[in-house]
Amino acid sequence: MPGSYGTETLQGGERYRLSFTVGGLLASQSRIIASLFIDNGYCDQFCREQPDSIELGEYVTLVRKRAIDENVLGIRTQSANARVVNEVLKRLSTLSDVEIRFLADQDVALSDCRALMWVSMCRYYAIVGEFANEVVRDHYLLGDLSVTYEDYDRFMIGKAMWHPELEELSKATQAKLRGNVFKAMDEAELVKRKDNTLLPSILSGSVASILGKRPESFGFFPMRER
Structure with missing residues (x-):
């Protein structure tokens, strides 16, 4: 959806939304x-x-x-x-x-609300959704049950090859964005922030039923195909 609202769907040459600096x-x-x-x-x-x-x-x-x-x-x-x-x-x-x-x-349950808000963060910020799918979920599927700041940094460096706006970020902003992603993952119970342990997602039946209408949303969680 174009503009400032709705799921971010990038087309050729478009810049990532990068304002996820607030609140987990x-x-x-x-x-x-x-x-x-x-x-x-x-x-x-x-x-x-x-x-x-x-x-x-x-x-x-x-x-x-x-x-x-x-x-x-x-x-x-x-x-x-x-x-x-x-x-x-x-x-x-x-x-x-x-x-x-x-x-x-x-x-x-608040845990269900947190799962849904993790999905909304991943939808609104494509870069967060891609990190969730390409790093967090892939680590889980490969049996690597940890996700670190270094994993995030490598991911962002790779994306910067095609998105120069990522290279334009100051170090302070980069750190704030990274910290907020990990804070959100901790709150969503995807990662233990203290030791970066990856936690497999077990979604409730209610959340799974709702997300089933947009099944790509399951890709934002460390879990196997439904």
Whole structure:
């Protein structure tokens, strides 16, 4: 989907989205904002107006003003609040109405929400999804049960051959992006951050059923083909 929202699908010469410097998975925050989307009836509106669309895309921004004005995330400063809300909305934009409803359901286990938000991060940021599929999952399939910063760095060097924007990043930004990916993987229980041990994913039946509608999503987890 072109623009600032929805799953990132790169075509020739396009640059990676590289703004994943905030907050790890943001699962708890995403759950709150997904609930706003449901409460305002926007999921129903979306289904009526765009019945053939898979993702909510920029529809999620309909709750942006309320989320910021009411400070539903309880963040101290307005600038930080807006930054986190915007990041959450970007990731939620890759989800379907079914996935949003699932995320907003307070009876759903937090571990399931984290799995879904890992998927949303991988969809929105193609470079994260490629790392998950080409490094994390491949390590698991090959029996190498660890993923390290060095693995990430080698992966990024390889991608930089075709994406010069990766070489333009400062060392500080590179470190922040890398740290946030590993933080997200730790929160999603894919990797033990303390010793970089890879943890096989065992998705709940509910999550597996939802992701089955877009089976490429299973490739973001250290697991075998379903």
